Amino acid sequence: MLASTDGWTTCSLGHKHWGRAGAAGLLLHRDGVNGPEVLLQHRAEWSHHGGTWGTPGGALHEGESVQVGALREVQEELGLSPDDVVLGAVSVDDHGGWAYTTVLARPARSIEPSDLRLDGESTGAAWLPVDGLDTVALHPGxxxxxxxxRSLLEDAGR
Ligand SMILES: [Zn+2]
Known part of the structure; x- marks a missing residue:
């Protein structure tokens, strides 16, 4: 069932965003050989900002907490269950009239891209080193x- 918060909205910065109640994503991170790595999804070409790497996530439903929304989205998009992750700090990117909240999380078990059940919104998922993110096409958000x-991830790694 579509929640009443579905729909495009324009934030104070003039961007077009999906989800009138804002959006949330789950940024899974782990310690890699060369510093922190994050699990990103490669967005399907047809999607908004298709072809870029982004945090799995999406529009929040009415009255939904950012944590619940982020967990629901990774369940839909990657097939992860809430038991697979341990939630951490949150970071809010407030655009005025719309905000994206990133919920940090660590894997509670080993999570490899080949274990994931991707839905049609992604064409792939991968652990990418944070230090190499400037070499790939990132979702603008x-x-x-x-x-x-980056600084939150550094704190989480201490
Ligand atoms: Zn915006």
Missing amino acids: LAASLHRL
Whole structure:
């Protein structure tokens, strides 16, 4: 059933965003050989900003917490269950009239892209080193909040 928050909205910065109640994503991170790695999805070409790598997530439903929304989205998009992850800090990217909240999480078990059940919104998923993210096509929302997320990830790694 479609929630009443479905629909496009324009934030104060003039972007077009899907989801009138804002959106949330789950940024899974782990310690890699060369610093932190994050699990990103490669967005299907037909989707908004298709062909870029982004945080799995999506529009929040009415009255839904960012944690519940982020977990629901990774369940839909990657086939992960809430038991697969341990939630951490949140980072809010407030555009005015619309906000994207990134919920950090660590895997509670080993999670490899080959274990995931991707839905039609992604054409792939991969653990990418945070230090190499400037070499791939990033979703603009992730690119814009990367500096903030990077310091959170460093804190989480201590
Ligand atoms: Zn915006």
